[in-house]
Amino acid sequence: MSLSHGRSYLAIPGPSVIPDAVLRAMHRASPNIYEGELHDLTASIIPDLRKVAGTTGNVAIYIGNGHAAWEAALANVANPGDRVLVCATGRFGHGWADIAAGLGLEVEVMDFGQTMPVDAARVEERLRAKGAQAIKAVLVCHVDTSTGIKSDMGAIRAAMDAAGHDALLMADCIASLGCDDFRMDDWGVDVMVAACQKGLMTPAGISFVWFNERAAARRPARVSRYWDWGPRSNPEVYYQYFAGTAPTHHLYGLRAALDMINAEGLEAVIARHATLATALWAAFEAWGQAGPMRLNVADPAHRSHAVTSVGIGEGQGDALRHWCEHQAGLTLGIGLGREPTSAWFRVGHMGHVNAQMIMGVLGTIQAGLIATGVPYGQGALEAAARVLAEA
Numbered sequence: 562m563s564l565s566h567g568r569s570y571l572a573i574p575g576p577s578v579i580p581d582a583v584l585r586a587m588h589r590a591s592p593n594i595y596e597g598e599l600h601d602l603t604a605s606i607i608p609d610l611r612k613v614a615g616t617t618g619n620v621a622i623y624i625g626n627g628h629a630a631w632e633a634a635l636a637n638v639a640n641p642g643d644r645v646l647v648c649a650t651g652r653f654g655h656g657w658a659d660i661a662a663g664l665g666l667e668v669e670v671m672d673f674g675q676t677m678p679v680d681a682a683r684v685e686e687r688l689r690a691k692g693a694q695a696i697k698a699v700l701v702c703h704v705d706t707s708t709g710i711k712s713d714m715g716a717i718r719a720a721m722d723a724a725g726h727d728a729l730l731m732a733d734c735i736a737s738l739g740c741d742d743f744r745m746d747d748w749g750v751d752v753m754v755a756a757c758q759k760g761l762m763t764p765a766g767i768s769f770v771w772f773n774e775r776a777a778a779r780r781p782a783r784v785s786r787y788w789d790w791g792p793r794s795n796p797e798v799y800y801q802y803f804a805g806t807a808p809t810h811h812l813y814g815l816r817a818a819l820d821m822i823n824a825e826g827l828e829a830v831i832a833r834h835a836t837l838a839t840a841l842w843a844a845f846e847a848w849g850q851a852g853p854m855r856l857n858v859a860d861p862a863h864r865s866h867a868v869t870s871v872g873i874g875e876g877q878g879d880a881l882r883h884w885c886e887h888q889a890g891l892t893l894g895i896g897l898g899r900e901p902t903s904a905w906f907r908v909g910h911m912g913h914v915n916a917q918m919i920m921g922v923l924g925t926i927q928a929g930l931i932a933t934g935v936p937y938g939q940g941a942l943e944a945a946a947r948v949l950a951e952a
């Protein structure tokens with residue numbers, strides 16, 4: 562017998578749960594792409610994308626996933642042979658570094674390990690050291706999705722300023738946008754990339770690059786026509802938004818998702834994620850009192866509110882995930898980028914997630930711990946419920 566039949570919860574850190582309103586908005590015939598409502602809808606999305614990123618700057622939309630946005634961002638600010646400094650706090654920083662290497666950039670990686678955020682003091686030290694003038698951009702994942710680590714972008718900007726260095730600060734907010742507080746302009750981020758399938762609650766397929774005038778002024782000698790963010794962010798004719806056919810249905814879906822964010826209010830969305838994450842962590846801390854479960858990031862200030870990485874005994878991560886998925890309809894994330902993978906799992910709590918879903922995740926994990934024979938401390942569900950009750 563399986564108890565998994567019924568509405569399932571895909572609690573992996575992207576793609577996230579798609580709201581019914583987004584699905585409904587996408588369930589339609591193709592619109593005219595040459596004139597009419599699609600043009601107005603696209604124009605209406607731009608100010609909302611600015612708002613969610615905390616910027617008055619520019620935004621370009623790409624048909625592609627987060628990897629496309631990684632490449633697009635770099636293609637608009639660097640020539641082959643230029644040096645970039647990647648600050649890695651898990652697997653995704655290395656992924657962006659690899660994209661940079663593929664574009665022919667000189668890539669320098671500072672690896673901050675898998676449990677701590679980017680240390681701004683070390684960045685400052687590097688930017689003051691010999692050879693640092695060649696660095697054209699500093700690349701940071703605001704949240705690394707493999708580790709759940711959140712880095713302080715404002716502190717990194719302050720470190721760059723303190724070093725008197727004029728490199729661009731480029732942030733990957735693919736996991737964090739619409740979940741963790743992010744303020745592009747206030748924090749001095751020059752370029753930011755995100756995709757639609759995480760906090761923005763839309764099926765994977767479009768991604769975004771926000772950039773300020775400082776970044777626009779770094780335009781390299783030659784930019785690929787397709788990646789060029791110029792016409793996309795400032796089109797003279799509609800097709801230039803997408804360098805071709807618009808991602809029609811994704812735009813309807815994204816419009817609906819942004820409407821939901823606007824209706825709740827961005828601050829409330831961010832606060833909801835914070836409270837749900839705090840409830841989740843309270844449960845994991847209680848379970849960890851007697852047993853192998855450990856939150857990957859010790860200091861709550863350095864944890865993302867969108868994704869949580871949990872360590873457990875070797876094999877137990879996989880066993881727990883499989884029990885939850887096949888017996889209860891809850892899909893947890895794999896221990897991506899960890900050794901051994903089977904000793905880790907992740908919970909995605911990004912986007913269209915509420916309190917009863919978090920209690921469902923925790924209650925299911927509780928049952929899974931019993932079923933798989935993993936030892937645990939008492940009081941986890943009580944601790945989570947208390948956070949929710951007192952919020």
Ligand SMILES: *Cc1c(COP(=O)(O)O)cnc(C)c1O
Binds near residue numbers: 653702733765
């Ligand atoms: C999901 C994610 C990516 C990759 O996005 P894709 O859409 O899978 O290409 C990159 N960076 C971070 C931080 C992510 O969470």
